[in-house]
Amino acid sequence: MxxxxxxxxxxxxxxxxxxxxxxxxxxxxxxxxxxxxxxxMKLGLAIEEGDTGEYVSESEILSKLMD
Structure with missing residues (x-):
């Protein structure tokens, strides 16, 4: 070759x-x-906006998802 x-x-x-x-x-x-x-980019901005630094329990998240 x-x-x-x-x-x-x-x-x-x-x-x-x-x-x-x-x-x-x-x-x-x-x-x-x-x-x-x-x-x-929009997802990243939404995550930053929602980040308060406070801990949220798994059960609280699941209960809100079930509503």
Whole structure:
């Protein structure tokens, strides 16, 4: 098998073209990734907002879930 060398510039160009091609042809991938990132961020903010530092027993949590 023959090997050929590729310069860093050529490799960067090939990778860039591949990424552009994928994002152009599969816009849903980027949309899904951004949507998931936003949801993760919102969950993190909600957790921080609800964190009072007070201990809540398991039974209290379960009783609220059963309501």
């Amino acid at each position: 023959e090997t050929s060398e590729i310069s860093k510039t050529e490799l960067k160009k090939i990778v860039k073209e591949a990424i552009i091609s994928v994002l152009t042809e599969r816009k849903d991938l980027l949309e899904d990734a951004v949507s998931e990132a936003i949801l993760d």
